[in-house]
Structure formats: C-alpha cells, structure tokens
Amino acid sequence: MARSAADRTIAPARDFFEQVGDMMILTGKTIISAVRPPFPYGGEFILQFLFALRLCWFPLLISTVAFGYGAPGLQAANFLVLFGALDRLGGFFVLASIREFAPLVTAIVLAGVAGTAITADLGARKIREELDALQVLGVDPVKNLVVPRFLALMLVTGLFDIYALLFGIFGGILATLVYHAPLGPFWATFFTNASVTDLWGSVLKCTCYGAIIAIVCCYKGMTASGGAAGVGRAVNQAVVISFLGIFAFNYVFTQTLLATHPEINVIR
Amino acid sequence: MSEQEKKDDQPIEPAERVRVVQEAAPGGEEEYRWHTGLNRPTGVPDAIEFIDVHKAFGRNKILKGLNLGLPEGKISMILGPSGTGKSVCIKHMVGLLYPDDGDVLVHGESVPNLRDEELFEMRKKFGVLFQDGALFGSMNLLDNVAFPLRQHTDRSEDEIMGIVNARLAEVGLTDAGDKMPNELSGGMRKRAGFARALVLDPDIVLFDEPDSGLDPVRTALLCELIQEIHQENGGAYTVITHDIMSARRVAEYIAVLWRGRIVEAGPAEELFNSDNDFVRQFLSGSAQGPLGME
Ligand SMILES: Nc1ncnc2c1ncn2[C@@H]1O[C@H](COP(=O)(O)OP(=O)(O)O)[C@@H](O)[C@H]1O
Ligand SMILES: [Mg+2]
Numbered sequence: 216m217a218r219s220a221a222d223r224t225i226a227p228a229r230d231f232f233e234q235v236g237d238m239m240i241l242t243g244k245t246i247i248s249a250v251r252p253p254f255p256y257g258g259e260f261i262l263q264f265l266f267a268l269r270l271c272w273f274p275l276l277i278s279t280v281a282f283g284y285g286a287p288g289l290q291a292a293n294f295l296v297l298f299g300a301l302d303r304l305g306g307f308f309v310l311a312s313i314r315e316f317a318p319l320v321t322a323i324v325l326a327g328v329a330g331t332a333i334t335a336d337l338g339a340r341k342i343r344e345e346l347d348a349l350q351v352l353g354v355d356p357v358k359n360l361v362v363p364r365f366l367a368l369m370l371v372t373g374l375f376d377i378y379a380l381l382f383g384i385f386g387g388i389l390a391t392l393v394y395h396a397p398l399g400p401f402w403a404t405f406f407t408n409a410s411v412t413d414l415w416g417s418v419l420k421c422t423c424y425g426a427i428i429a430i431v432c433c434y435k436g437m438t439a440s441g442g443a444a445g446v447g448r449a450v451n452q453a454v455v456i457s458f459l460g461i462f463a464f465n466y467v468f469t470q471t472l473l474a475t476h477p478e479i480n481v482i483r
Numbered sequence: 484m485s486e487q488e489k490k491d492d493q494p495i496e497p498a499e500r501v502r503v504v505q506e507a508a509p510g511g512e513e514e515y516r517w518h519t520g521l522n523r524p525t526g527v528p529d530a531i532e533f534i535d536v537h538k539a540f541g542r543n544k545i546l547k548g549l550n551l552g553l554p555e556g557k558i559s560m561i562l563g564p565s566g567t568g569k570s571v572c573i574k575h576m577v578g579l580l581y582p583d584d585g586d587v588l589v590h591g592e593s594v595p596n597l598r599d600e601e602l603f604e605m606r607k608k609f610g611v612l613f614q615d616g617a618l619f620g621s622m623n624l625l626d627n628v629a630f631p632l633r634q635h636t637d638r639s640e641d642e643i644m645g646i647v648n649a650r651l652a653e654v655g656l657t658d659a660g661d662k663m664p665n666e667l668s669g670g671m672r673k674r675a676g677f678a679r680a681l682v683l684d685p686d687i688v689l690f691d692e693p694d695s696g697l698d699p700v701r702t703a704l705l706c707e708l709i710q711e712i713h714q715e716n717g718g719a720y721t722v723i724t725h726d727i728m729s730a731r732r733v734a735e736y737i738a739v740l741w742r743g744r745i746v747e748a749g750p751a752e753e754l755f756n757s758d759n760d761f762v763r764q765f766l767s768g769s770a771q772g773p774l775g776m777e
Contacts, residue, residue: 340620348617351577351606352631 234456238434241357245365245430248358256363263367267329271375275324279379282320283386287311292390301391302400306408306482308387313413317380318372318421319465325372325425326457330432333364334453337436338446346437356437365429372425376418407483412476420468427460514742517761517773520550523749525736529588530555530687530719531576536585538571545571546582547743553736558713558720560730560751562765563740564774569723570614572740573689576721577609578602589687607635610685614692616676618664624651625660628679635683650678653708655701669696677705681712690722694729706732727768731755739765741774 249256287308295301337360340346346356384405391401435453439445473480529552538546545568553559561569574580575587578594587594589605597605610631618627628647632638638646651657654674664672677693690709694702706729713720724730730737730751737755738748739762747754747762755766764772 343615343620344613344617345619347574347579348611348613348619350579351609351611352634353603353606354634 234434237438238430241361241434242426242430244357245361248355249362249366256359256366259359260363260367263364264371266332267325267367267371270328270332271324271371272378274328275321275375275379276382278320278324279317279382280386280389282316283308283312283383284389285386287316287383288386288390289393292394296394301394301396303404304387304391305401305403305405308384308405309408309413310482312383312387313380313409313417314469315465317383318376318417318424319461320383321372321375321379321421322424322428322461323458325368325375326428326432326454326461329368329371330428330453330457331450333368333429333432334436334439334450335446337433338439338449341437341439342442342446361429361433361437364433365426368425368429369422370425372428373418373422376421380417404483410479412472412479416472416476416479420465420472423464423468424461427464428457431457431460515744517759518741518744518746519759520745521747521749521759522550522552522745523753525554525557525750527554527556529553530590531721532588533572533575534586534588536575536582536587538568538575538580538582545743546575549585549740549744551738551740551745551748553719553721553738555719556717557735558709558722558733559736559738560734561721561723561738561740562725562730564765565725567740568743569740570691573611573691573721573723576687576689577606577611607683608686610680610683610688612673612676612680612688612690612693614695615669616664616672618672618675618679620664623661623663624656624667624675627664627675628682631679631683646682647678650682651675654678654705670698670701673697674701674705677708684716686718688718688720690720692723692725694724694726699728702726702729703732709733727766730766737766 288304291307291311292301292304295303295307337346346360349356349359388398388401391398432453435449435456439449441448531551531553533549533551536546536549537544549572551561551572561572563569571580575582576589576594578597581595586596589608592601592605594602594605618624619630622630625644625647628650629643632643632646636643648657648660651660654677656671656674656678659667659671659675664675667675673693673696677690680688680690693705693709697705709720709722710733722729722733734751736749737751739746739754741761747757747759749757754762757763757766761773763769764774
C-alpha cells in the first residue's frame with residue numbers, strides 16, 4: 216500500500232519532469248533550426264506576428280492602464296500620502312511597473328490570448344493528423360511551425376513590454392492626478408530612479424517570457440491526444456505551465472539582475 | 484489500496500482461484516490459438532518488412548512481435564478488427580512512430596535507424612492517405628493536392644494545376660477545388676486525401692481505410708480507381724480496410740492482423756480459401772467464430 220501511494224505521487228511528478236525535459240529539448244531544436252538554413256518560415260513568422268499583435272493590443276491596453284492605475288497607482292499613493300511623500304510614486308513606478316508589472320501583465324495577456332490560440336491551433340492539427348501528413352510530405356514541423364511562433368512571440372512580447380510600461384506609467388499618472396498632486400515631482404523621482412539597466416532588463420525579461428510561452432504552448436499543442444477534449448486539456452495545461460514557467464524564471468532573472476547590477480538596488 | 488492487493492488480503496474463493504489460474508497459465512498460448520503466423524510465399528521480394536516489432540503506448544501493448552512482409556508490385560491489404568493497431572503499423576512504415584523492439588525495413592533499409600535527412604529522402608517514396616484525410620485546414624483543396632508537387636518538384640504553376648485538376652477529376656471533385664476542407668463531407672475529404680497521396684506517383688502507397696465513410700457505389704469506384712492507378716504506375720500499394728467487398732475486389736495479397744500479430748498472410752485467393760477459423764470468420768464477416776465483441 217505504501218508503494219502504491221508513493222507511485223501515485225511519484226508518477227505524476229515524473230511525468231511533469233519528463234515534459235519539462237521534452238520542452239527543453241524542443242527549445243534546443245527550435246534554436247538550432249532557427250539559425251540553420253534554409254529559412255522557409257518568413258511568411259509564417261509575419262502572419263503569427265501580426266496575428267498576436269491584432270489579438271493582444273486592446274486587451275493589453277485595458278489591462279495595463281487598469282492595473283497600473285488600480286494596483287501600484289492607487290494603493291501605493293494611498294500609502295505614500297501617509298508620509299506626505301506622494302512625489303515618490305514616480306520612483307516606485309520604476310520598481311513596480313518597469314521591472315515587474317509591465318513584463319508580467321504582458322506575459323499573462325500574451326499567454327492567455329495568443330498562447331492559447333497557438334495550442335488550440337496546433338492541437339487541432341495534431342488531432343486531424345495534419346502534423347503527421349506534413350512530416351510525411353517532408354515538412355519539418357519544428358522549423359515551419361514552432362520556429363516562426365517562437366520568434367514572433369519573442370518579438371511581440373519585447374515590443375509589447377514597452378507598450379505595457381508606457382500605459383502602466385499612464386496609470387500611475389492618473390493616480391497622481393486623482394490625488395490632486397502635480398506631475399513634476401512624479402517625473403523627478405521617476406527619472407532619478409530609472410536607469411538603462413531597468414529598461415533593457417525589462418525588455419529582455421519579457422522577451423524570455425515570450426520564448427517560454429511559445430515553447431510551452433507549441434509543445435502542448437503538438438503533443439495533444441484524445442480528440443477534441445484532448446485539445447481542451449492541452450490548452451488548459453499550456454496556460455498553467457506557462458505561468459509556472461514565467462514565475463519561476465522571473466525569480467531567477469530578478470535575483471541575477473540584482474546581484475550583477477547592485478546599483479539598481481539603491482532607491483533614490 | 485490497489486485492486487490486486489485487496490485480493491491478496493482476502494481469502495480467495497475456490498471459484499475465483501480457478502479463474503485466476505485459467506487466466507494466468509495458458510494465456511499466451513490461448514490468446515494466439517488462431518495465429519498460425521503462416522506466410523504463404525508470393526514469389527516476389529518484400530517492399531516493406533516488419534521483423535518482430537513490439538510497440539506499446541504506456542502499458543497498452545499494441546504490436547506484440549509483428550512479422551509481416553508486403554510484396555513489391557502488388558496491392559496488399561491489411562485486415563483486422565478496429566483498434567488492433569493497423570494505423571500504428573502505417574505510422575511505423577513512414578517513421579512517425581518507432582518500434583520499442585524489432586525492426587521495420589523499407590526496400591531493405593531500416594527505418595528506425597535512419598538519420599533525419601535519410602528519413603526525409605525515404606519519405607519521398609511514400610504517398611499516404613491518413614484515416615481522416617489529414618487535409619491542411621488552412622488551404623483549399625487545390626492547394627492541398629498541389630502541396631506535394633510544390634514541396635518536392637520544380638514544375639511550373641501551370642503544370643502543377645494541370646496535374647492537380649486531373650487528379651481531382653479522377654476522384655470526382657472537379658468543382659470543389661476552391662472549397663476549404665471544413666466545408667466538405669468526410670467522404671469528400673477522404674477522396675481529396677486520396678488525390679493528394681497519389682499526386683507524386685509514389686513507389687509505395689499507403690491507404691488507411693480509404694473506403695470508410697463512402698457510400699457503396701463510391702467505394703466500388705474507388706476500388707476500381709486504385710486498381711487502374713496501380714496498373715499504370717506499379718509499386719507496392721497497401722490498403723487498410725475492414726470492408727470485405729473491397730478486399731475481394733482489389734486485394735492481391737492479404738494479411739490478417741489481430742492482437743498485435745499476424746494471424747495469417749498470403750496471396751488473396753489462398754486466404755479466402757483458408758481453413759483457419761478466425762480468418763474464415765473475418766473474411767466472411769460472420770458473427771460465428773473465435774472473434775467476439777470483447
Ligand atoms: N499516439 C498514440 N498514443 C497512445 N495510444 C495510441 C496512439 N496511437 C494509437 N494508440 C492506440 O493504439 C490502438 C490501436 O490504434 P489504431 O492503430 O488506430 O487501430 P486501428 O487498427 O483501428 O487503425 C488504440 O487502442 C489506440 O488507442
Ligand atoms: Mg485506424
């Protein structure tokens with residue numbers, strides 16, 4: 216009985232780690248086939264890029280403004296007013312919006328909107344045996360389907376990160392105005408704290424989020440099984456695993472960035 | 484606590500003990516009572532060979548020591564109840580699945596041991612009709628059928644369209660060229676998949692149930708078409724079906740697959756006159772015999 220209980224807990228864990236390993240392998244394959252000629256994926260790359268752009272720009276706009284205004288904006292302003300230090304909101308937005316919330320909100324929206332679409336699309340093709348047919352006709356699904364999605368999602372998340380932090384900061388401005396404070400001090404503390412490291416750190420991090428989402432969602436789509444219900448399961452798992460991956464990666468990235476760039480630890 | 488351990492804890496009823504013993508002891512023998520594995524010679528070399536192939540998905544063992552040879556230049560049929568692994572066999576031939584044990588040879592080359600580029604080359608020999616047609620949902624029928632030509636040949640667009648239209652006409656889809664796959668019935672998708680599989684005049688053609696979902700008249704016409712095209716092009720054709728009428732019409736070689744192994748294989752006439760009870764039952768479509776619902 217002890218053995219079967221252990222089996223029941225170990226088997227899913229082993230399965231999970233096997234999948235993570237498979238995704239690592241897929242990442243390697245994707246990068247290799249992205250750089251090794253020929254390059255047949257240009258058209259698909261543009262399609263996927265525009266597709267993600269068209270699908271995500273509006274949800275992302277709403278999410279970032281609302282989140283920036285509501286969460287770090289109103290809450291932090293409320294707290295800062297206590298010390299009569301509302302001008303510090305600008306500095307806080309460097310930490311909150313640029314470093315963390317803009318990439319995170321971008322990733323969440325991208326995974327939920329574009330990632331699920333990728334998994335559902337590839338999953339349906341897998342179930343209809345289209346992927347098998349492609350392979351038999353000499354088309355490598357990694358090179359022709361995964362690589363363009365991988366590159367498109369990385370580019371889109373990188374660009375959307377800037378878009379998200381602009382609208383996030385706009386949320387902060389709204390919060391400042393709601394407290395009837397002038398914007399000068401906001402910008403002053405904002406720019407004393409902001410550094411180039413913050414910007415490229417944010418964009419790089421968000422680009423990596425895009426890579427994680429693309430690999431997880433492609434993997435889950437291409438390994439879907441069990442009919443239409445199986446595609447549904449795959450989409451669900453793709454979102455869950457994407458989020459887990461993003462949060463885990465965020466920890467490692469933030470820790471590393473802070474350790475290698477101690478100057479951004481200092482709040483001015 | 485698992486089922487098995489529950490049984491271990493309780494005193495075993497005599498009747499149950501008997502049942503357990505019966506299940507365990509002769510199992511292997513009993514299960515393969517009808518599998519003579521007899522392979523009657525055809526006098527031609529094999530285009531595709533399965534050598535003691537084992538394949539399991541998790542604990543679900545599908546192929547259990549499959550030995551099968553499909554002769555060059557003939558229309559072969561693999562017959563067997565649904566769910567026995569016929570589609571799995573086809574995927575082994577084109578290297579979409581790899582055997583856990585054993586070997587699959589195509590024209591003498593071991594498919595599981597090919598490097599990626601070699602596999603890519605080898606697949607050019609094949610035309611495959613998948614069970615549900617496997618048309619590309621993002622392309623219309625013309626583009627679907629033209630896909631292999633664009634992928635593997637340098638023909639001009641005019642030539643390609645000429646060939647594609649001829650192929651679509653053969654399967655009665657002349658007017659459906661600009662339709663998307665999801666606008667078609669299952670039978671039409673199947674026929675389009677058929678056209679796509681044959682568009683490169685491949686050496687080896689695999690049809691996975693080309694006749695399921697077609698009406699009897701269209702099935703008969705499709706069988707004639709397979710025979711005609713085979714006469715023109717030659718090559719090793721493999722058709723998977725459970726339609727005995729189709730088998731009687733076109734098969735030159737028949738292999739009966741059940742429980743992961745070949746029950747019996749050989750030239751069609753000889754199999755139709757086989758004295759193996761299972762083969763007789765299956766080829767006459769009778770309810771009486773060793774094969775039940777299970
Ligand atoms: N990729 C797969 N993963 C897991 N099980 C599979 C897979 N492909 C086939 N099977 C299982 O193998 C068995 C045989 O399937 P199949 O070859 O499609 O049968 P059929 O003889 O009707 O074509 C089925 O029970 C199916 O569930
Ligand atoms: Mg099948």
